[in-house]
Amino acid sequence: MSSHRPYEHFLAISQITHRNTKVHALESHVPKCFFCRRAFCHESYGPKTVLSITVAMNDTCLLEVSRQARAPIDSGLTVIIPAYNEAESVADTIRSLQEQTRIPDEIIIVDDCSSDGTGDIARTFGVTVVRPATNTGSKAGAQSFALPMVKTKFVMAIDADTTLAPDAIEKLQVAFEDPGVASACGFVLPRRVRTLWERGRYIEYLFAFTFYKQVQDYYGKPMISSGCFSMYRTHVLQAHGGWSTRTLAEDMDLTWTFYQTGHKVRFIPEAVAYPIEPYNYEFMSKQLRRWSHGFVQNVKLHWKGLLEVPYLRSAVAVVTWDAVIASLAFLFVLPLLALILQKPWLLLGYIIDIPALLIPLVAGAWPRNEFGRALSSLPAFFVLRVVNAVFFLEAVWSEWVRRRSFMVYEKGH
Amino acid sequence: MNAGLPGTGIGGVFYLLSALWMPFHELRKTLRRKSRPQRMRLIFVQLSIALGIIAGIWLTGWLLGELMMMRGWLAFKQGTAATATNTLPNVIRVTMVFLTIGLLVVVVSGVHILKLVMRYRKPAHSCNSRVKPAAVVDS
Numbered sequence: 027m028s029s030h031r032p033y034e035h036f037l038a039i040s041q042i043t044h045r046n047t048k049v050h051a052l053e054s055h056v057p058k059c060f061f062c063r064r065a066f067c068h069e070s071y072g073p074k075t076v077l078s079i080t081v082a083m084n085d086t087c088l089l090e091v092s093r094q095a096r097a098p099i100d101s102g103l104t105v106i107i108p109a110y111n112e113a114e115s116v117a118d119t120i121r122s123l124q125e126q127t128r129i130p131d132e133i134i135i136v137d138d139c140s141s142d143g144t145g146d147i148a149r150t151f152g153v154t155v156v157r158p159a160t161n162t163g164s165k166a167g168a169q170s171f172a173l174p175m176v177k178t179k180f181v182m183a184i185d186a187d188t189t190l191a192p193d194a195i196e197k198l199q200v201a202f203e204d205p206g207v208a209s210a211c212g213f214v215l216p217r218r219v220r221t222l223w224e225r226g227r228y229i230e231y232l233f234a235f236t237f238y239k240q241v242q243d244y245y246g247k248p249m250i251s252s253g254c255f256s257m258y259r260t261h262v263l264q265a266h267g268g269w270s271t272r273t274l275a276e277d278m279d280l281t282w283t284f285y286q287t288g289h290k291v292r293f294i295p296e297a298v299a300y301p302i303e304p305y306n307y308e309f310m311s312k313q314l315r316r317w318s319h320g321f322v323q324n325v326k327l328h329w330k331g332l333l334e335v336p337y338l339r340s341a342v343a344v345v346t347w348d349a350v351i352a353s354l355a356f357l358f359v360l361p362l363l364a365l366i367l368q369k370p371w372l373l374l375g376y377i378i379d380i381p382a383l384l385i386p387l388v389a390g391a392w393p394r395n396e397f398g399r400a401l402s403s404l405p406a407f408f409v410l411r412v413v414n415a416v417f418f419l420e421a422v423w424s425e426w427v428r429r430r431s432f433m434v435y436e437k438g439h
Numbered sequence: 440m441n442a443g444l445p446g447t448g449i450g451g452v453f454y455l456l457s458a459l460w461m462p463f464h465e466l467r468k469t470l471r472r473k474s475r476p477q478r479m480r481l482i483f484v485q486l487s488i489a490l491g492i493i494a495g496i497w498l499t500g501w502l503l504g505e506l507m508m509m510r511g512w513l514a515f516k517q518g519t520a521a522t523a524t525n526t527l528p529n530v531i532r533v534t535m536v537f538l539t540i541g542l543l544v545v546v547v548s549g550v551h552i553l554k555l556v557m558r559y560r561k562p563a564h565s566c567n568s569r570v571k572p573a574a575v576v577d578s
Contacts, residue, residue, distance in 0.1 A: 236488075237454060237485070237488055238454050240481060241457045241458050243481075244457075244481055245457065333550065333553060340453065343549070343550040344448075344449050344450045344543065344546055344547070347449060347546050351448065371507070374503070379451065380495075381492065381496050381499050382455075385488055386492070389484065
């Protein structure tokens with residue numbers, strides 16, 4: 027049958043078993059021995075069957091079997107979850123990771139000096155919990171704190187208020203079949219769509235991930251590998267110093283840095299994540315402030331380097347233009363023109379692009395059976411857009427004109 | 440997540456044109472034997488979205504134009520307007536479309552010119568102290 031030792035044969039089986047503990051997941055590919063390429067039929071391939079085979083072949087205790095299977099995994103994955111006072115949501119996040127079709131090899135919770143028992147809740151799930159001596163002050167700080175502890179080939183960052191679709195990790199990891207890919211991110215949709223702000227964000231995400239981001243990915247330049255759900259090649263991430271705290275948008279900073287060093291970033295729309303988005307104005311304003319300042323800070327930091335990155339340089343230029351000029355038009359030009367010219371129909375300019383929004387929304391919502399939700403949430407988007415404009419102009423004014431960098435990381439969600 | 444205002448401004452036009460360009464881009468890749476069949480579905484979907492957006496915008500402009508014509512006609516019938524014009528604006532005028540595309544061309548060209556200027560001024564610049572030498576790629 028084979029020229030290698032039974033132990034090697036068993037090890038190959040164990041690796042596959044360890045990565046895919048659910049029998050239905052195994053059916054997606056034919057398991058083969060790494061050495062002799064012998065295929066195993068499904069009937070004999072349940073985890074229990076494999077374990078009994080290994081014990082019989084090797085006479086090794088189950089714990090040892092588990093450890094041997096873990097250590098040499100070529101595509102091992104560690105998940106880092108930064109958490110500061112996330113007692114309400116961290117359990118759902120861990121549970122969703124443990125129920126994946128491709129279960130992570132290690133889950134590290136960085137309990138960033140929480141006062142609500144976040145760490146204690148996480149420990150009940152059997153995951154690794156680390157706690158820095160003092161609060162790191164930002165998500166990037168907490169993630170980078172755990173990065174040296176990662177020994178696997180891949181590392182994933184996920185927010186403590188985010189859950190994943192059951193096959194999200196399996197789908198996302200496909201991106202790394204290309205050895206040049208340093209990072210990959212997935213489709214993000216709010217988990218709760220109830221309040222005005224959550225609805226506005228739902229439309230924003232549905233539109234952007236259905237249209238803009240897929241176009242960006244086609245040209246090989248997704249603008250951001252989203253911080254709430256991204257996977258990285260560990261050694262590349264470590265070589266870049268992890269997540270930087272020099273801007274408030276560490277995900278954008280890292281993505282743009284990857285491009286400048288010749289790495290690829292991918293967007294995989296089939297991998298879906300569900301974060302909790304700000305449900306009231308207070309949280310939303312904190313998040314918008316952080317994002318808008320983070321964007322302006324990154325443009326300031328990277329603009330020279332981005333000039334050498336095709337497509338992305340144009341995308342960033344038009345986004346910057348819109349952030350400034352479209353915001354000014356929205357907040358000042360349109361209402362002033364309507365008032366001065368006594369033509370109220372000019373105010374239709376606020377919603378004139380409904381068809382431009384509606385088509386991608388239908389394309390995104392229809393396959394998810396969320397057409398009604400998308401349609402009913404559309405008005406909220408126009409409110410969020412105006413608020414967005416205010417925060418962008420404030421960020422541009424503060425960072426570019428007054429040259430006052432806002433670096434306080436206020437947790438929004 | 441998204442900087443800028445989705446749907447508005449030249450950003451929307453940029454992605455619209457990017458989607459319309461996809462088939463030509465893919466054709467070029469095919470000729471260079473770099474095409475991948477799995478990208479065809481993405482191209483089809485995004486191209487459909489782009490064409491749908493164009494159709495939707497045209498329809499909106501036509502509808503608004505009709506509404507305004509009707510309003511002008513009613514005003515004329517009631518004697519509150521001097522004349523009913525049959526040349527009331529189609530809200531989405533061709534000139535507006537060209538103006539927006541022209542603006543986009545100016546911004547994108549500006550970036551390219553800036554790139555050339557920066558290359559000329561500083562041939563081997565390093566923009567980012569954090570950046571390590573390129574391409575650490577797995578085998």
